[in-house]
Amino acid sequence: MSTSLNATQRKPRHKRVLPGLGLSLGSSLFFISLILLLPMTGLVMQTAQMSWADYWYVITDERVVASYQVTVWAALLASIFNGVFGLLLAWVLVRYEFPGKRLLDALVDLPFALPTAVAGITLATLYAENGWYGSLLAELGIKVAYTPLGIIVAMSFTSIPFVVRTVQPVLEELSPEEEEAGITLGASDWSVFRRIIMPSLWPALVTGVALSFTRSLGEFGAVIFIAGNMPYVSEITSLMIFVRLQEFDFPAASAIASVVLIVSLVLLFAINIWQARYLKRLHGR
Amino acid sequence: MSIRLDNISKTFDKFQALSPMSLNIEDGEMIGLLGPSGSGKTTLLRIIAGLEGADSGRIQFGQRDVTNLHVRDRNVGFVFQNYALFRHMTVADNVAFGLEVMDAKQRPNKAEIQKRVQHLLDMVQLGHLAKRYPSQLSGGQKQRIALARALATKPDVLLLDEPFGALDAKVRKELRRWLRNLHDEIGFTSVFVTHDQEEALELSDRVVVMSNGHIEQVDAPAQLYAQPNSRFVFDFLGNVNVFDAAAQGSRLTHQDAWLETPHQDGKTQAGQLYIRSHELALHPAPTTQAHLPLRVIAVNPIGPEVRVELAPDGWQTEQVWEADLSHADYERHPVQRGDQVFAAPTSGYFFTADSQGSPERLHWS
Amino acid sequence: MAPKQSHQQRIGDRPAVKYTLITLTLVLTAVLLVVPLVSIFQKAFIDGLAVYWQSLADPDTLHAIWLTLFVALLTVPINLVFGVMLAWSVTRFEFPGRKLLMTLMDIPFAVSPVVAGLLYLLLYGNNGWIGAWLYEHDLQLMFAWPGIVMVTVFVTCPFVARELIPLMQQQGREDEEAAVILGASGWQLFRRVTLPNIKWALLYGVILTNARAVGEFGAVSVVSGNIRGETNTLPLHVQLLYEDYQATAAFASASLLAAIALLTLIFKAFVEWRQERAHRAETDH
Numbered sequence: 028m029s030t031s032l033n034a035t036q037r038k039p040r041h042k043r044v045l046p047g048l049g050l051s052l053g054s055s056l057f058f059i060s061l062i063l064l065l066p067m068t069g070l071v072m073q074t075a076q077m078s079w080a081d082y083w084y085v086i087t088d089e090r091v092v093a094s095y096q097v098t099v100w101a102a103l104l105a106s107i108f109n110g111v112f113g114l115l116l117a118w119v120l121v122r123y124e125f126p127g128k129r130l131l132d133a134l135v136d137l138p139f140a141l142p143t144a145v146a147g148i149t150l151a152t153l154y155a156e157n158g159w160y161g162s163l164l165a166e167l168g169i170k171v172a173y174t175p176l177g178i179i180v181a182m183s184f185t186s187i188p189f190v191v192r193t194v195q196p197v198l199e200e201l202s203p204e205e206e207e208a209g210i211t212l213g214a215s216d217w218s219v220f221r222r223i224i225m226p227s228l229w230p231a232l233v234t235g236v237a238l239s240f241t242r243s244l245g246e247f248g249a250v251i252f253i254a255g256n257m258p259y260v261s262e263i264t265s266l267m268i269f270v271r272l273q274e275f276d277f278p279a280a281s282a283i284a285s286v287v288l289i290v291s292l293v294l295l296f297a298i299n300i301w302q303a304r305y306l307k308r309l310h311g312r
Numbered sequence: 313m314s315i316r317l318d319n320i321s322k323t324f325d326k327f328q329a330l331s332p333m334s335l336n337i338e339d340g341e342m343i344g345l346l347g348p349s350g351s352g353k354t355t356l357l358r359i360i361a362g363l364e365g366a367d368s369g370r371i372q373f374g375q376r377d378v379t380n381l382h383v384r385d386r387n388v389g390f391v392f393q394n395y396a397l398f399r400h401m402t403v404a405d406n407v408a409f410g411l412e413v414m415d416a417k418q419r420p421n422k423a424e425i426q427k428r429v430q431h432l433l434d435m436v437q438l439g440h441l442a443k444r445y446p447s448q449l450s451g452g453q454k455q456r457i458a459l460a461r462a463l464a465t466k467p468d469v470l471l472l473d474e475p476f477g478a479l480d481a482k483v484r485k486e487l488r489r490w491l492r493n494l495h496d497e498i499g500f501t502s503v504f505v506t507h508d509q510e511e512a513l514e515l516s517d518r519v520v521v522m523s524n525g526h527i528e529q530v531d532a533p534a535q536l537y538a539q540p541n542s543r544f545v546f547d548f549l550g551n552v553n554v555f556d557a558a559a560q561g562s563r564l565t566h567q568d569a570w571l572e573t574p575h576q577d578g579k580t581q582a583g584q585l586y587i588r589s590h591e592l593a594l595h596p597a598p599t600t601q602a603h604l605p606l607r608v609i610a611v612n613p614i615g616p617e618v619r620v621e622l623a624p625d626g627w628q629t630e631q632v633w634e635a636d637l638s639h640a641d642y643e644r645h646p647v648q649r650g651d652q653v654f655a656a657p658t659s660g661y662f663f664t665a666d667s668q669g670s671p672e673r674l675h676w677s
Numbered sequence: 678m679a680p681k682q683s684h685q686q687r688i689g690d691r692p693a694v695k696y697t698l699i700t701l702t703l704v705l706t707a708v709l710l711v712v713p714l715v716s717i718f719q720k721a722f723i724d725g726l727a728v729y730w731q732s733l734a735d736p737d738t739l740h741a742i743w744l745t746l747f748v749a750l751l752t753v754p755i756n757l758v759f760g761v762m763l764a765w766s767v768t769r770f771e772f773p774g775r776k777l778l779m780t781l782m783d784i785p786f787a788v789s790p791v792v793a794g795l796l797y798l799l800l801y802g803n804n805g806w807i808g809a810w811l812y813e814h815d816l817q818l819m820f821a822w823p824g825i826v827m828v829t830v831f832v833t834c835p836f837v838a839r840e841l842i843p844l845m846q847q848q849g850r851e852d853e854e855a856a857v858i859l860g861a862s863g864w865q866l867f868r869r870v871t872l873p874n875i876k877w878a879l880l881y882g883v884i885l886t887n888a889r890a891v892g893e894f895g896a897v898s899v900v901s902g903n904i905r906g907e908t909n910t911l912p913l914h915v916q917l918l919y920e921d922y923q924a925t926a927a928f929a930s931a932s933l934l935a936a937i938a939l940l941t942l943i944f945k946a947f948v949e950w951r952q953e954r955a956h957r958a959e960t961d962h
Contacts, residue, residue, distance in 0.1 A: 043770065044850075044854050044857055045769050045770070045850060045853055045854065045857060045866075046857070046862075046863035046866065047765060047766075047769070047863050047867075048766065048769075048770050048772075050762070051762040051763070051765040051766035051769075052762075052766040052770070052772065054758075054759070054762045055759065055762050055763040055766050055778065056778075058759045058762070058763075058834075059778070059781055059782070062830060062831050062834060063781060063784055063785070063831070063834075064781075065800065066793075066796035066797050066799075066800050066831070067796060068800065068806075069796060069797075069798075069799030069800030069801075069805045069806070069807075070795070070796055070799055072799075072805075072806060073799050112705060112709075115698065115701065115702055115705075116702055116706070118689070118698065119698055119699055119702040122687070122689055122690075122695075123695055123698070123699055125699055127703075129946060129950075130946075131702070131703070131706060132946070132949075133942045133943070133945060133946040134706060134710050134711065134942070135710075136941075136942055136945060137710050137714060137938065137942060138710075139885070139888075139889075140885070140888045140889075140892075140937075140938035140939075140941040140942055141714075141892070141934070141935060141938040142888075142891065142892025142893070142894060142912050142915075142931075142934045142938070143790075143892065143894050143895070143912075144892070144894040144912040144913075144915050144916055144931075144934075145717065145892070145912070145915060145931040145934045145935055145938075146713070147894075148915060148916075148919045148924075148927055148928070148931060149713045149714075149716055149717050149720075149931070150713060152716065152720060152924070152928075153712070153713060153716055159712070159716065160708075160712075183709075184709065184710075184713070187709070187710070202394075202396065203687060204392045204393075204394060204396035205396045205397075205398055205399075206687060206688060207363055207383075207390070207392070207396065208390065208392060208396040208397075208398070208461075209398075209409070209413075210363075210383045210384050210688070211361060211363070211383055211384070211388055211389070211390040211462075212384075212409055212410035212413065212461070212462075212464075212465060213384045213385075213387075213410055213413055213414060213465060214384065214409070214410075214413035215384070215413070216688040216689060216691070216694070218413045219688045220688055220689070222409075222413070223398055224688075226398075226400040226401075227399070227400060238786075241786075241787050242786070242787075244789065245787070245788060245789030245790065245791075245792070246789075247789060247790050247791050247894070247895035248790070248894035248895050248912070252916075252919070264789075265789045265790075265791040265792070265895065266791075268789075268791050268792065268795060269791055269898075269899070272795065272798075272899065277799070277804065280795060281795065281799060284791075284792045284795050284796075287788075287789055287792050288788060288792050291787040291788050291789065291792075292784070292787065292788075294787065295780065295783055295784065295786075295787040296780060299776070299779075299780045299783070303776065
């Protein structure tokens with residue numbers, strides 16, 4: 028706080044023990060500036076050329092707004108589904124021993140390793156009306172491919188690992204003693220889960236769901252094949268940007284992209300701040 | 313409530329954690345399970361609680377057979393080594409937990425729970441910390457909250473796993489006294505695990521000494537100290553010098569060193585003589601009864617006694633010997649590092665080489 | 678013989694609960710992950726091995742494979758060096774802005790790949806402030822392989838650092854400090870103390886970077902220009918074939934990408950197995 032007071036009584040300069048701060052930090056900063064920050068200037072300059080009215084007109088275009096709604100809703104539902112499924116997967120992987128557990132653990136990362144376009148054509152084929160799943164679901168009167176439901180399927184596929192991989196380590200570190208303490212005090216399994224385990228788990232769960240949501244908002248490759256891309260119905264925002272680009276309407280593409288970029292950056296910073304705060308709370312207030 | 317263990321045993325994978333053992337604990341007794349790590353004491357405690365299942369045997373609380381009863385139905389209070397307080401709950405919520413998870417039929421109403429919690433917190437003298445979180449408490453405070461939480465449901469028996477293990481010496485002592493008072497006041501039956509012999513002897517009505525999954529000895533502290541029935545118990549109670557002896561006429565010998573046995577008939581056998589450090593006198597010259605030349609390697613005058621560490625001179629021992637002298641004795645014959653002295657026991661316990669049984673008590677005049 | 682008594686110590690260990698949860702998880706995983714994976718290969722080989730080879734031997738496909746490998750070959754070393762530098766600086770030193778740097782590193786995770794592509798297009802395209810200058814000097818980055826490499830570097834830059842940071846944080850600085858006290862130089866320190874400890878995680882980071890580099894779709898499709906036989910990477914080629922109603926050929930190319938994904942997963946399982954074993958050996962003593 029009191030910088031001027033301390034100026035005269037600076038700490039003695041201590042040379043760092045480990046070498047390489049200058050080199051590693053310098054090159055990291057250079058790289059991040061070149062790769063991440065510099066490209067943002069292009070977007071800023073492009074949108075700065077637009078008047079506020081033009082900008083507002085482009086980003087509130089009816090079709091674009093419809094795409095926001097589709098994207099946000101689909102991402103929300105997909106990440107909620109992944110919250111439940113991810114918690115289940117994490118629980119089963121941490122708590123139980125069974126044949127094939129290692130295989131299951133490895134499979135969880137499939138959506139990270141599989142190219143999104145491959146996931147996209149595969150899901151589109153599976154859920155198409157003549158596909159393995161599509162034909163079964165058609166009998167029930169459910170249509171997945173080329174509907175918003177398909178978008179949800181694709182988004183949840185690509186973001187499955189997020190919840191599992193954030194919840195898993197926390198679940199592993201829970202002390203068995205707290206659970207045992209709960210049981211010796213007479214609590215049922217369900218009470219122990221709800222009142223002792225969940226309070227320790229839910230910050231990680233929320234983080235995982237938020238990451239899954241953020242990733243789903245930006246998902247492109249997996250979605251466009253299955254979505255059908257009908258304006259106003261099943262067109263996601265990333266595709267809107269792409270469509271504007273193909274029309275060589277750079278200002279419109281940039282304006283919509285700026286909205287997406289700001290939302291994802293805000294989400295990213297919010298998640299990181301929230302994560303730092305709960306980690307701090309867990310390890311001593 | 314009394315506890316009756318009948319033929320309890322436990323194996324983990326291929327490791328025999330507990331050999332079949334039986335133990336009766338009286339209503340209102342405070343029992344210390346004492347032993348080194350790996351002796352099975354914590355396993356036994358967890359079996360009594362029901363956190364671990366025994367492979368064989370029966371457990372009774374009073375007249376109730378609890379062998380196949382789930383932990384949550386046994387009505388035990390358990391205090392964990394690292395307290396296991398719920399990190400995300402306040403102190404008051406921690407203590408109230410056991411009451412709040414009761415069946416709707418038995419559960420006291422909110423006001424009653426609040427009253428009980430306040431009472432328990434007052435009992436452990438921490439009423440002012442009700443709104444704090446566990447991470448804001450000191451080790452000793454956490455321990456007392458853990459105890460209050462365990463007592464909240466009025467358990468039939470209270471089980472404590474190394475209750476003072478993680479505390480520093482001063483707090484440890486204070487809490488020990490406090491727990492003993494609380495026990496005497498309320499009169500619950502309790503079993504605690506410790507590896508600290510001083511703690512076990514000071515706190516327990518009876519001490520159960522364990523090693524390698526066996527019960528070595530069960531006795532009241534004074535009895536245990538006066539009559540340890542095995543080499544293990546002797547070693548574990550500490551501060552003992554061992555004279556590994558061959559027999560030669562009426563003498564116990566080891567290389568150049570020897571001791572005249574106090575037997576009148578003059579018969580001796582080979583074996584080990586255990587001499588407690590305060591039952592060893594130091595002389596500037598050998599006596600007619602003992603020739604145990606030792607070299608002083610350290611003198612520590614701090615505490616109620618002067619502790620002298622001794623290395624054998626012209627014979628061998630497995631461990632350094634120790635003699636505890638009163639300050640008065642020490643001042644009469646002060647010794648310094650490097651001095652040669654001759655030790656003479658005033659009394660000792662003799663284990664013959666071929667027996668596993670109780671030792672013979674020997675006295676020298 | 679006395680009955681064997683077993684008590685559950687942890688909640689959810691009751692057989693009914695346990696097996697219900699395991700079964701549910703396995704069924705969901707099969708439906709959501711395994712069947713899609715299998716169907717890729719099923720669709721690729723549906724017309725027999727000969728057709729499969731024929732689809733892959735198509736000159737455009739071969740060129741796409743070559744370009745994809747070329748891009749990965751350039752991308753991976755860049756991100757390897759950057760990832761190590763970044764991990765070293767944030768785990769071995771405290772400095773203001775350390776948390777911010779780690780958040781910045783996550784941007785490529787959060788940003789839609791289409792937006793990422795657009796950022797580069799706006800900057801380096803002919804209208805961008807750098808692109809215009811390049812244009813004057815007859816340098817074309819966008820709609821050519823350099824652009825593809827640039828966006829791929831952007832999209833995959835966090836992976837190596839992400840794998841290294843948790844591990845290096847957990848290992849702490851003591852080993853390295855000991856080495857400095859013993860007189861090791863910076864390079865010796867890294868080569869002989871740090872690298873042996875992180876090599877498996879580093880290798881996995883590299884493999885994962887490779888998988889993502891090979892499979893990137895959204896960002897690449899913005900900057901590639903989709904010129905068949907010239908700037909089409911394998912994922913773009915998959916899209917092209919799929920939209921041309923050449924499903925079998927599309928899945929044949931997709932099966933190559935899926936195979937890379939599978940190898941990545943197998944390698945990850947192997948690395949985790951190694952780490953677990955090393956950890957167990959350490960705690961056993």
